[in-house]
Amino acid sequence: MANEENVYFGVKEIAKRANVxxxxxxxxxxxxxxxxxxxxxxxxxxIKEMDYQPNILASRLASRKPIHFSILIPHSSKDTRFWEAPLLGINRAEKELKSYGIQLKYYYFDLNDRASFVRQSDLLLSKDLDGLLYSPVFVDEAVQLASACDRREVPYVFIDADLPEAKKLSYIGPHLFQSGFVGAKLLTYRTTTHHPLLIVNISKSIENNNSLTIAAGIRSYIENNGLSNQLVTVDIQDTDSFAVARHLTQVLHDYPKIDGIFVTNSRVSAVAAFLAKKKRPEIRLIGYDFLKENCQYLQEGLIDFLICHKPEEQGYRGIMALYQNVVVDAPIDKMQYMPIDIITTENMDFYGN
Amino acid sequence: MANEENVYFGVKEIAKRANVxxxxxxxxxxxxxxxxxxxxxxxxxxIKEMDYQPNILASRLASRKPIHFSILIPHSSKDTRFWEAPLLGINRAEKELKSYGIQLKYYYFDLNDRASFVRQSDLLLSKDLDGLLYSPVFVDEAVQLASACDRREVPYVFIDADLPEAKKLSYIGPHLFQSGFVGAKLLTYRTTTHHPLLIVNISKSIENNNSLTIAAGIRSYIENNGLSNQLVTVDIQDTDSFAVARHLTQVLHDYPKIDGIFVTNSRVSAVAAFLAKKKRPEIRLIGYDFLKENCQYLQEGLIDFLICHKPEEQGYRGIMALYQNVVVDAPIDKMQYMPIDIITTENMDFYGN
DNA sequence: GGTATTTACGGGTACGTACCCGTAAATATA
DNA sequence: TATATTTACGGGTACGTACCCGTAAATACC
Structure with a gap:
C-alpha cells in the first residue's frame, strides 16, 4: 500500500503526534x-500541516453502511431510445463503484406524463438518499424535487437538461446554443445559397425550451456570418409519422426553396423517412443523437450530420460527480458542458456513443 | 459495505462451505x-457456483506491496506539444489509482533520437515492473522492448501508434485509415471542384508509416465517391518554417490549382502560417490535433477543420487498461480505436481534449 | 458533601483479503 | 523402524479507518 519508503501518514500517525x-x-x-x-x-x-489524505479504500471498507444514490430519468420508449445511452453510462459507474459500497436505485418516469414524475419523486424521497441524479424535464415538478433535496441537504445533479436557478451540485449536458451554432455552420457550409432553412421541433411536451435555445444559436450563426437565409420554424406536437408528414408537406409547400432542415432533437429519423418517401434527398438534414435509426439514415445519405453530446458519458459522469462529492469530498465543476460531436458516415463506426 | 440484506459472499463464506x-x-x-x-x-x-467477486478494496488494502506501472513516451517539446495531452490523462489515472497502491514511473525519450528510447527502455526494465504503457515510434527498438516484456510476462499497452504483430495487451489510438477518410470528406464537402488536393507530411523520422495509412484513407474516399481530384503528396523532413515554406512554394507553383491541403499530423499550424503569409486563405486546410497554435489558426479561419483522437483519453485509458488487467483481472479490448473528432471554430470551446 | 450526569477520551473489534508462521499428517530416506 | 523432508492446511495478524462501548474526570444538582 504505502510505497517503499513507507511514507504514508494515516490517523495512527496523527494520533501519535497529538498524544491522543x-x-x-x-x-x-x-x-x-x-x-x-x-x-x-x-x-x-x-492534519493540515501534514496534508493528511484519508485512505478511501480503508474508509469505505470499514464503513458498514452503504451509500445510496438514486436516479430519476425517463424510461426509454419506442418513441425515443435516447435514454438508453445515459443508462449505460450509469450502469458502468455502478459497476465501478459497487465494491465501494455504493448502491444505485433506479426510478423511471414517462415523458408524456408529468404525474409519473411526481409519483417517482415522492417514492425516492421516502427511501434512503445520499445523492440524486435526475433529468428536470418538467420544470415545476423538478423545482419541487430540488427544494426537497435542498431541505435534506442531499446533493443532486442534473443530466441533459438544466434548471439554471437551482442549487444543484452540477449540470451535465449539452450547451444547446453553441450546438445550434455548430449545426448552422454545417447546414450552410456546403453551398452558400441563401435559401430558407427549416427548424423542426418534434415534441409532445411544450415544456422544455431546448428548441428555442438551439434556434437562437442557429439564428446567431446566420447573423454573425452575414448570411441572409430565412429561418422557418415548425412545431410538431404529435410524434407519429402522419403528423410529421402532414406538417412537413405543408411547410415545404409554403416555402418550396427550403434546402436545409435542422431537427432540434433525436427525432430526426422521422424527417429523414419523410424525405426518403418524397424523394427529396437533396435537402440537407441535420439532427441529434447517435440512435440506430438515425445512423441508418446517415449511412443512406439522407441525414448529412448528426450532432451528439455523449449521452453515455453524461450518465457516467453524473454518478461519478455524486461519488466524488459525497465520498471523496472533492470539488465538482458546476457546469459540465459536453463536447459537441459531429458524426458523419465516415466516422460513425468509431463513435462509441 | 454489503447491502442491507447482507448478501455479500466473500472468502469466509467460501471457506465455510468448503470446510477449510x-x-x-x-x-x-x-x-x-x-x-x-x-x-x-x-x-x-x-467459487464458480456462487460467482464470487473479490472485494478489490480489501484486496488492495491488505496487499502491502505496491504495483508499479511504467510509462515511456516522447517528451513534449516546442516542436510539438502533442504529448502533453496523453500525459494529462495519465496523471488523471494516477490520481485515481493512488490509494489503490498503484505507482507510476515516467520515462521520456526524444523523438529525434532513437538511442534515447533504448536508454530509457533499459532503465525501466532494470526496475520493478508490473505493466508498461509506451509509444512504439521506433519500430525495431519497440519490438525489442516488447520481447523483453513478453519474456518477463509483463503486460504492455501501445499508445497512439501500433505494432500489429506484437503481443500487446491493447492498442489505444486512432484508426488512421478511417481518419483520412473523414478528412477527405471534409476537404471535398464544400464544393465539388475537381482540383488537385495536397497531402503534406512534415516529420523528421521517416519511421512511422502513419502518413501512408492516412493517405490511403484519403485516396480510398476519393475513389469510392467517384471523385477525380488528383492527389499530390509532399514529404518535408525538416520541421522548421523555412523548409516548410520552400517545399510548399514549390508544390503550389507546380500545381497552381490546388485548393485543399491535408496535413497528416499536428504540424498543420506551420502550413497555416505559410498560407497566412502568402495570403492564400481560400485554400482549405485540414490537419490533426487540438493544439494551441492549431486552434489559433482555426479561429482565424485559416484551418477549416481539425481532426483529433482524444489524446488525453488515450493516456487515461492506457493506464486504466493496465490496472483492469493486472489488478481486476478483467478482459481488455485489444484494439481500442479512439473516436475521430471533428473540430471547428464553433465547437472548439467545448472540446476538452 | 454525596450522588447523578455530562464531557472527553481510550481500548478494542470489525470490514474482506493477503500472507506469515506453525504443525499434524503423509511421504521419502536411511 | 526411526528420522528427515515434504505436503496440506489452520491460526492469526495486518492493512487504515469507522465506530461501539466503557470509564475516569469534570461538572451539575440537591
Whole structure:
C-alpha cells in the first residue's frame, strides 16, 4: 500500500503526534462531538500541516453502511431510445463503484406524463438518499424535487437538461446554443445559397425550451456570418409519422426553396423517412443523437450530420460527480458542458456513443 | 459495505462451505501451491457456483506491496506539444489509482533520437515492473522492448501508434485509415471542384508509416465517391518554417490549382502560417490535433477543420487498461480505436481534449 | 458533601483479503 | 523402524479507518 519508503501518514500517525487515541482523531475528522476545543484544534493543525489524505479504500471498507444514490430519468420508449445511452453510462459507474459500497436505485418516469414524475419523486424521497441524479424535464415538478433535496441537504445533479436557478451540485449536458451554432455552420457550409432553412421541433411536451435555445444559436450563426437565409420554424406536437408528414408537406409547400432542415432533437429519423418517401434527398438534414435509426439514415445519405453530446458519458459522469462529492469530498465543476460531436458516415463506426 | 440484506459472499463464506480455512481458499484464488487437487477442485467449484467477486478494496488494502506501472513516451517539446495531452490523462489515472497502491514511473525519450528510447527502455526494465504503457515510434527498438516484456510476462499497452504483430495487451489510438477518410470528406464537402488536393507530411523520422495509412484513407474516399481530384503528396523532413515554406512554394507553383491541403499530423499550424503569409486563405486546410497554435489558426479561419483522437483519453485509458488487467483481472479490448473528432471554430470551446 | 450526569477520551473489534508462521499428517530416506 | 523432508492446511495478524462501548474526570444538582 504505502510505497517503499513507507511514507504514508494515516490517523495512527496523527494520533501519535497529538498524544491522543485514534478514536479521538477520528472524531475530529468526522466532526463528531466529544472532543475538547483544545484537542480539536491541535489535531486539526496536525492534519493540515501534514496534508493528511484519508485512505478511501480503508474508509469505505470499514464503513458498514452503504451509500445510496438514486436516479430519476425517463424510461426509454419506442418513441425515443435516447435514454438508453445515459443508462449505460450509469450502469458502468455502478459497476465501478459497487465494491465501494455504493448502491444505485433506479426510478423511471414517462415523458408524456408529468404525474409519473411526481409519483417517482415522492417514492425516492421516502427511501434512503445520499445523492440524486435526475433529468428536470418538467420544470415545476423538478423545482419541487430540488427544494426537497435542498431541505435534506442531499446533493443532486442534473443530466441533459438544466434548471439554471437551482442549487444543484452540477449540470451535465449539452450547451444547446453553441450546438445550434455548430449545426448552422454545417447546414450552410456546403453551398452558400441563401435559401430558407427549416427548424423542426418534434415534441409532445411544450415544456422544455431546448428548441428555442438551439434556434437562437442557429439564428446567431446566420447573423454573425452575414448570411441572409430565412429561418422557418415548425412545431410538431404529435410524434407519429402522419403528423410529421402532414406538417412537413405543408411547410415545404409554403416555402418550396427550403434546402436545409435542422431537427432540434433525436427525432430526426422521422424527417429523414419523410424525405426518403418524397424523394427529396437533396435537402440537407441535420439532427441529434447517435440512435440506430438515425445512423441508418446517415449511412443512406439522407441525414448529412448528426450532432451528439455523449449521452453515455453524461450518465457516467453524473454518478461519478455524486461519488466524488459525497465520498471523496472533492470539488465538482458546476457546469459540465459536453463536447459537441459531429458524426458523419465516415466516422460513425468509431463513435462509441 | 454489503447491502442491507447482507448478501455479500466473500472468502469466509467460501471457506465455510468448503470446510477449510480462509488461508486455503486464498491459496486457491491466487493459484498458490500447498493445496491438494481434491480440495482445490471443491473450492473452485464453489467459487464458480456462487460467482464470487473479490472485494478489490480489501484486496488492495491488505496487499502491502505496491504495483508499479511504467510509462515511456516522447517528451513534449516546442516542436510539438502533442504529448502533453496523453500525459494529462495519465496523471488523471494516477490520481485515481493512488490509494489503490498503484505507482507510476515516467520515462521520456526524444523523438529525434532513437538511442534515447533504448536508454530509457533499459532503465525501466532494470526496475520493478508490473505493466508498461509506451509509444512504439521506433519500430525495431519497440519490438525489442516488447520481447523483453513478453519474456518477463509483463503486460504492455501501445499508445497512439501500433505494432500489429506484437503481443500487446491493447492498442489505444486512432484508426488512421478511417481518419483520412473523414478528412477527405471534409476537404471535398464544400464544393465539388475537381482540383488537385495536397497531402503534406512534415516529420523528421521517416519511421512511422502513419502518413501512408492516412493517405490511403484519403485516396480510398476519393475513389469510392467517384471523385477525380488528383492527389499530390509532399514529404518535408525538416520541421522548421523555412523548409516548410520552400517545399510548399514549390508544390503550389507546380500545381497552381490546388485548393485543399491535408496535413497528416499536428504540424498543420506551420502550413497555416505559410498560407497566412502568402495570403492564400481560400485554400482549405485540414490537419490533426487540438493544439494551441492549431486552434489559433482555426479561429482565424485559416484551418477549416481539425481532426483529433482524444489524446488525453488515450493516456487515461492506457493506464486504466493496465490496472483492469493486472489488478481486476478483467478482459481488455485489444484494439481500442479512439473516436475521430471533428473540430471547428464553433465547437472548439467545448472540446476538452 | 454525596450522588447523578455530562464531557472527553481510550481500548478494542470489525470490514474482506493477503500472507506469515506453525504443525499434524503423509511421504521419502536411511 | 526411526528420522528427515515434504505436503496440506489452520491460526492469526495486518492493512487504515469507522465506530461501539466503557470509564475516569469534570461538572451539575440537591
Amino acid at each position: 487515541s485514534i478514536a479521538t482523531v477520528d472524531r475530529v475528522i468526522h466532526n463528531r462531538t466529544g472532543v475538547s476545543e483544545k484537542t480539536r484544534n491541535k489535531i486539526n493543525a496536525i | 480455512s480462509i488461508a486455503t481458499v486464498d491459496r486457491v484464488i491466487h493459484n498458490r501451491t500447498g493445496v491438494s487437487e481434491k480440495t482445490r477442485n471443491k473450492i473452485n467449484a464453489i
